[in-house]
Amino acid sequence: FPVTIGKWGICSFENPAAIHVTKLMQKFSGRAFGFRKNPIHRMSNQQFEDSVFRVNDYFKFINNKETDITLDGILSKATEMVKRFGIKGLLLDPWNYIEHQVPNGKSETQYVSEALTKIHMFCVQNGVHAILVAHPTKLKKENGKYEVPTLYNISGSAHFFNKTDNGMSVYRDFESNVVTVYVQKVRYRDWE
Secondary structure, three states, X not given: XXXXXXXXXXXXXXXXXXXXXXXXXXXXXXXXXXXOOOHHHEOOHHHHHHHHHHHHHHEEEXXXXXXXXXXXXXXHHHHHHHHHXXXXXXXXXXXXXXXXOOOOOOOHHHHHHHHHHHHHHHHHHHOOEEEEOOOEOOOOEEOOEEOOOXXXXXXXXXXXXXXXXXXXXXXXXXXXXXXXXXXXEEOOHHHO
């Protein structure tokens, strides 16, 4: 039976919308654009058109050049996307590109706690699932390999672990080029 996915709002600073669209089109079609050497793996014109429509149906992109990129500005735009398009997911990628305005007299830890609460409340009030991508601080090397990052390695606060419902880290072993996903927290595991 066909798999149904909800609509997603994407706020990505490191990858332009065109890159995301290209990658999603290739996922939907199971084929690549013409840069592949073997023509058998290339997307047909029909697959191209079908993929464009699917991406447009399921993904809406926040234009970072035309949006207030503070957390409040992004969540305001996401609220608009909930009302206009019915998004059920929001990707914020990455945390360090959001323009954080920490008020005078407030510590970074206090700010992070309040910011994560804002994201959580947006999700609860709008029935949206959010994925927040955050990069770790500089990691230690042991025996020539970087340690596996944890949610506590995100710069700014232990609240990235404390306040998250589901947290994971993605680790690449550069020697073997194997990527491993480590699930580090599942708040509601009893609901499985």
